[in-house]
Amino acid sequence: MTKKITLIGAGPAGSLLSTFLAKRGFQVEIYERRPDMRRVQISAGRSINLAISTRGIHALQEAGLWETINKIAVPMKGRMMHSVKGELAFQPYGKDETEVIYAVSRAELNKALMTEAEKQPGVTIYFSERCTGMDFKTGDVRLRNETTGQERVIKCETVIGTDGSASAIRTDMLKVGRFNFSQEYLEHGYKELTIPPGSNGAFQVEKNALHIWPRHTYMLIALPNFDGSFGCIFFFPFEGEESFANLDTEAKVLDFFKTQFPDAIPLMPDLTKEFFVNPTGSMVTIRCNPWHVNEKALLIGDAAHAIVPFFGQGVNCAFEGCIQVAALIDQYNTDWEKIFSEFEKMRKINTDAIAELALENFIEMRDRVADPKFLFKKKVEHALEKKYPDLFVPKYSMVTFHRLPCSVALSRGRIQDRILSELCGSIEQIEDLDWRKAEQLIKRELIPLQTP
Amino acid sequence: MTKKITLIGAGPAGSLLSTFLAKRGFQVEIYERRPDMRRVQISAGRSINLAISTRGIHALQEAGLWETINKIAVPMKGRMMHSVKGELAFQPYGKDETEVIYAVSRAELNKALMTEAEKQPGVTIYFSERCTGMDFKTGDVRLRNETTGQERVIKCETVIGTDGSASAIRTDMLKVGRFNFSQEYLEHGYKELTIPPGSNGAFQVEKNALHIWPRHTYMLIALPNFDGSFGCIFFFPFEGEESFANLDTEAKVLDFFKTQFPDAIPLMPDLTKEFFVNPTGSMVTIRCNPWHVNEKALLIGDAAHAIVPFFGQGVNCAFEGCIQVAALIDQYNTDWEKIFSEFEKMRKINTDAIAELALENFIEMRDRVADPKFLFKKKVEHALEKKYPDLFVPKYSMVTFHRLPCSVALSRGRIQDRILSELCGSIEQIEDLDWRKAEQLIKRELIPLQTP
Numbered sequence: 001m002t003k004k005i006t007l008i009g010a011g012p013a014g015s016l017l018s019t020f021l022a023k024r025g026f027q028v029e030i031y032e033r034r035p036d037m038r039r040v041q042i043s044a045g046r047s048i049n050l051a052i053s054t055r056g057i058h059a060l061q062e063a064g065l066w067e068t069i070n071k072i073a074v075p076m077k078g079r080m081m082h083s084v085k086g087e088l089a090f091q092p093y094g095k096d097e098t099e100v101i102y103a104v105s106r107a108e109l110n111k112a113l114m115t116e117a118e119k120q121p122g123v124t125i126y127f128s129e130r131c132t133g134m135d136f137k138t139g140d141v142r143l144r145n146e147t148t149g150q151e152r153v154i155k156c157e158t159v160i161g162t163d164g165s166a167s168a169i170r171t172d173m174l175k176v177g178r179f180n181f182s183q184e185y186l187e188h189g190y191k192e193l194t195i196p197p198g199s200n201g202a203f204q205v206e207k208n209a210l211h212i213w214p215r216h217t218y219m220l221i222a223l224p225n226f227d228g229s230f231g232c233i234f235f236f237p238f239e240g241e242e243s244f245a246n247l248d249t250e251a252k253v254l255d256f257f258k259t260q261f262p263d264a265i266p267l268m269p270d271l272t273k274e275f276f277v278n279p280t281g282s283m284v285t286i287r288c289n290p291w292h293v294n295e296k297a298l299l300i301g302d303a304a305h306a307i308v309p310f311f312g313q314g315v316n317c318a319f320e321g322c323i324q325v326a327a328l329i330d331q332y333n334t335d336w337e338k339i340f341s342e343f344e345k346m347r348k349i350n351t352d353a354i355a356e357l358a359l360e361n362f363i364e365m366r367d368r369v370a371d372p373k374f375l376f377k378k379k380v381e382h383a384l385e386k387k388y389p390d391l392f393v394p395k396y397s398m399v400t401f402h403r404l405p406c407s408v409a410l411s412r413g414r415i416q417d418r419i420l421s422e423l424c425g426s427i428e429q430i431e432d433l434d435w436r437k438a439e440q441l442i443k444r445e446l447i448p449l450q451t452p
Numbered sequence: 453m454t455k456k457i458t459l460i461g462a463g464p465a466g467s468l469l470s471t472f473l474a475k476r477g478f479q480v481e482i483y484e485r486r487p488d489m490r491r492v493q494i495s496a497g498r499s500i501n502l503a504i505s506t507r508g509i510h511a512l513q514e515a516g517l518w519e520t521i522n523k524i525a526v527p528m529k530g531r532m533m534h535s536v537k538g539e540l541a542f543q544p545y546g547k548d549e550t551e552v553i554y555a556v557s558r559a560e561l562n563k564a565l566m567t568e569a570e571k572q573p574g575v576t577i578y579f580s581e582r583c584t585g586m587d588f589k590t591g592d593v594r595l596r597n598e599t600t601g602q603e604r605v606i607k608c609e610t611v612i613g614t615d616g617s618a619s620a621i622r623t624d625m626l627k628v629g630r631f632n633f634s635q636e637y638l639e640h641g642y643k644e645l646t647i648p649p650g651s652n653g654a655f656q657v658e659k660n661a662l663h664i665w666p667r668h669t670y671m672l673i674a675l676p677n678f679d680g681s682f683g684c685i686f687f688f689p690f691e692g693e694e695s696f697a698n699l700d701t702e703a704k705v706l707d708f709f710k711t712q713f714p715d716a717i718p719l720m721p722d723l724t725k726e727f728f729v730n731p732t733g734s735m736v737t738i739r740c741n742p743w744h745v746n747e748k749a750l751l752i753g754d755a756a757h758a759i760v761p762f763f764g765q766g767v768n769c770a771f772e773g774c775i776q777v778a779a780l781i782d783q784y785n786t787d788w789e790k791i792f793s794e795f796e797k798m799r800k801i802n803t804d805a806i807a808e809l810a811l812e813n814f815i816e817m818r819d820r821v822a823d824p825k826f827l828f829k830k831k832v833e834h835a836l837e838k839k840y841p842d843l844f845v846p847k848y849s850m851v852t853f854h855r856l857p858c859s860v861a862l863s864r865g866r867i868q869d870r871i872l873s874e875l876c877g878s879i880e881q882i883e884d885l886d887w888r889k890a891e892q893l894i895k896r897e898l899i900p901l902q903t904p
Binding site: 174178181182238 | 626629630631632633634635636637690734736739
């Protein structure tokens, strides 16, 4: 039996997965709709910056790539909140300096992953080949060459759809019987903006932080780039009084930013130009099941479970999925039906959880981080973690700095939220924390964490 | 301005809506994928029988059709439960003999509605014309003639998709930005079976009831037909130990039915033949929004909100939607953008509610109706209704015998369930009901009902 497999999409998930597959002796063909971004200047996808954290780092280490990426990554130690008055407040992500997340250019990450994939024997990436669908009975995959417009059909034994949130493979699964599917859009859109480097490539605001201008129903954020610039994203409703629909002139945009983000506006010389040239992106949560059709095709990454970006876990979770597929191949060889169904069984509960956590985190980022009570709770969380490191780990940390299943992070997070509310309800400084009560609650409600 | 409108699908919703539109001076063209079922013998759709109740009757009365349909409808006064031992238990649907639902042949209903529609000036139904999609910018609707295979495009100003749960209009809305959509299948399928008439067209079991053989995780039901037969539906899991997948020989089917439905099997001479000839149907809940694209297209009925059949409200709700669209046209003339968005705004909350109620009712029908405690609660419900007719109306009755919004029925139903549990917790006969407590709870928690 030939160990041959076809991937649709050479994004981060497809590129990394192909490396894992090649290392297991598979011949991998990847069809990617875009041209080779290492040769042609193109937009790398829907967002310029990614935040890589423990789950993603682990996968990159397994692929032998973390050292390369680490060199072009900017560590972010916490959130830097900017008030309307320009006051700054810093909230660390982790319990200490080892717990940081890494801002990485999506394009650079993708390029490195493609180069690594192509180094493996048996991996071939075909560029500008758009998959337009698949027949799951025959294994026919339809392709259209984006340069020549030519259409053709290739016969495939096993296909993995790593083709992102608008997956063509998934669209054809909709035609298969009893395919459960949902796509749910946020009423907010986003606009990418830039803070360019200062003189001599200097960072114009704190380098090692994710900056947030939280304004309750909307927000501006900024992630550091390796070159001294910041990639900014403005999250704002599509419709309504304060909305993209209403910010329809340069004057209105300038006026709005001057009122709401006065300390940011001097740093954004191209604001109005970018605002009207860059498209307004939408954000969607995709849920579906099954993720596979028999032994013929599997969805992985955003194709199976696209999430909103507010927990910074989209690519980290996709990478985690790649590792899990590889582990199942080690166990079941080429019994694809078994591999695909086991993958879905163990994984869907966790991608459902991170989808929910990501939706919740939007409210945290745009609204709650501006609340001193919330920041106080975060302090208490880290104090509790320090004392009970295997019992009380903040929800954010469980997802970001640990690799335990996200469904566990979600349910333990709910319990911890209750405990925190009970402990912080009547106090205003950490010195007043009732440690006896804390110990009682924590030991009663939580069992020790088992990190894989 | 010409008052012209295009409907996709001449099922019950499309046919009734066209009548309402024609009466308002519109020229209506309907494209129906099936041949004319009044001339050709075809399957009328996914289910043989429908239950028409107050919402549907009201719409049929408005169209001047209820008298015709009433003549071929069989009133069902309640549920007749069949135990494994063949014991019967009857549970009335309403508070008295006026509250009944009507079993009607889906085909006969559809034929009558089409005939009525064609009587209206300006209504034309084109048969065997399958809509394969729509371009919402140009108004181009793609059609394929199912007899000749010929494809063509027609230009439309305004389109209403009455094309059911597999709507082609909705499929193309998926390609429009930010279209929220979900399709969720039950793990149960269904199989249509028949109890033929006895000698001289006699009904072989009680005529005026919906028969249920509730078996916890699955059930068999039977609805009376006008000709003395019963249309039976067997609801059963697709997969698992007790499943369609495992009932794969005639011997297994016979053995299973003999064990589980011993009193039904002598009435079903064609059981094994029908079991393997008839397809296994699937059941889906469809939710989406928006229901319209600008002023170009609207979804209505199953196309917008297909539900599972366990509350018997699919067609009743579709009819209710037709009346509401007509009322909005009376108010806004041909301001389609306004009509469509108002329709969605007032209606979606109620179709979401009936979708949830229908899912819940499956558990009630297949499991809870076999529980004496549940039947006792139903008795108490009707006693409370008799005493407080404008305050306490059972959930089933609010949906089935009233026309108040289903979202109100859902939320009042939740409150009433709580009250009932409190009242029935410790008693076993209605004589022991604490009427003072009942009055206290009811008057505290419920405000008088306002039926439209």
